[in-house]
Amino acid sequence: AKNMICFINDKKVDIIYQEKRCTSYNISYEIKKLKKRRAKNKSLWLFADMPFRADDNAEHLYRYVMKNYPEKNIAFVLRKNSHDYKRLKKEGFKLVDPKSFKFKYLVFKADKLISSHIERYFFEALGENTLKTKDFVFLQHGITQNDLSSWLNQRKIDLFITGMQDEYDSIAGDFNRYKFTPKEVKLTGFPRWDALLKNNQINTKQIIIMPTWREYIVGSYSKKLMKRRFNPKFYESEYFYRWDSFLHSKKLQELHEKYDYKIVFSPHPQIRPYLEGFNLPNYIIIPSVEMSMQKLFCESSLMITDYSSVAFEMAVLKKPVIYYQFDKDELFAKHTYTQGYFDYNKDGFGIVVLDIDNLLYELKMKLQNHSFKNNFLTPKANSLEKVTQAILFI
Missing domain, CATH: 3.40.50.12580 (CDP-glycerol glycerophosphotransferase, C-terminal domain)
Structure with a gap:
């Protein structure tokens, strides 16, 4: 039942809520308002790559935010039995297991969910309306070179990170099959590319x-x-x-x-x-x-x-x-x-x-x-900072 109705001695009585008298109380509506208010007030960024593995765009971006924006409240989602768990724990990552109650609690508290993948355990952690009051940042796992519109158009994506101009144009440009616009899609390069070039x-x-x-x-x-x-x-x-x-x-x-x-x-x-x-x-x-x-x-x-x-x-x-x-x-x-x-x-x-x-x-x-040279792609510089700024300005 969505509405609460009170009876005393089999007699229906009015409910006084926030100094207002009413005959019934819409619990579902108030809970939704509460979720939205609490989520936005918390300002928690929750990062994830895959549940069993890190080593992707979310890990690299988390590390950058942890070092350069220490005032940010952040956490990283990863299974405790992952081979990456001890490595990231030692590095100072605040880790949470996606199988734990704490994970659902942090999803509830978070205002931004940031992931290199689109996985139901994450974006539907609290049910199909999990993202209704949150910003979902899709870092991507790799360049979108093929047409994923039939799949991605089903998702709520508030910030869509891209790595190259043709990719960006195919998603945010005119006359394509995607629902996304330049408001959501940003050409920044991938967070992991900074370290890739360095090493x-x-x-x-x-x-x-x-x-x-x-x-x-x-x-x-x-x-x-x-x-x-x-x-x-x-x-x-x-x-x-x-x-x-x-x-x-x-x-x-x-x-x-x-x-x-x-x-x-x-x-x-x-x-x-x-x-x-x-x-x-x-x-x-x-x-x-x-x-x-x-x-x-x-x-x-x-x-x-x-x-x-x-x-x-x-x-x-x-x-x-x-x-x-x-x-x-x-x-x-x-x-x-x-x-x-x-x-x-x-x-x-x-x-x-x-x-x-x-x-x-x-x-x-x-x-x-010995023909190993290639000049096909020049990545964007300072991708980590560009992605961080894009998240801050959602």
Whole structure:
């Protein structure tokens, strides 16, 4: 019931609330007003990357705010069993487990929820109206290179951070499918890019292989587990067959031995539960979950991916990419996005190949000619401060 009605000795009596006499009291309405008032008065910024992992834009921005705006009341959401928990705790991060009551309390108190991902555990922590009285800041996990309008238009986003001009124009410009405007969308660069550029290494002999995931070959999402269920049919997919064939190819091993390059395989987090089934050769390195993604980018000289936006990290570092796209039509028909402004053949940071033979050939050419320079993307400077200022002016 939304309204409260009082009876004394079976007789209905008036209610006096805030010096006003009434016959009933709308509890739901008053609670909503209370939530709004308390949330805005608290001025708490609540940050999050993924529930099980940090090491993304939210972590980098939190660290910057903690050091440069010590007067700000901030907290960071992370599971206690995360490999990042002790590291961030030691650094002075104020951490809260998303499974705890304190997390819901802080969501209730917060006036700004700041995240690199859009996850229901966060933006619906108090129900579907969680964001009604709060500002949601979407830092993004990577450059939006494909059309995510059908998904993002469903969300309340008060500040939408972008990293490059074409991306910004595709979301906030005229004649696109997004509901967002220049009021919400800001071109600042990503918080993690400041550190990425600072820690870059050149002339390294390491190749990073980072394919993205496919929604239609992994399990369905479990709210209880806060992750996707395991799908044993994954190993019957073309995705598994193609990448497994490449990783087990004799030619790849020959290139590794001839040119003395480390080969690192680090697929999307949604693919990690299936790594055991790849049964990779000993010379291929699988980085631990504790390994920083930024460290992998900085220490690598070349990336092999399919459609992943991590390619932009290499472009920021002026390092080339080879795109292995064997399932383009199926991906854009079944995955969580459709093709957007970004044309991999025209706009990409390296050549696009469709089969394993061409992939191995292009890799050989790169190693043989030592052609690792790239001039595709010049990131915005001082992204951390620009993002912070954008949040302050919401």
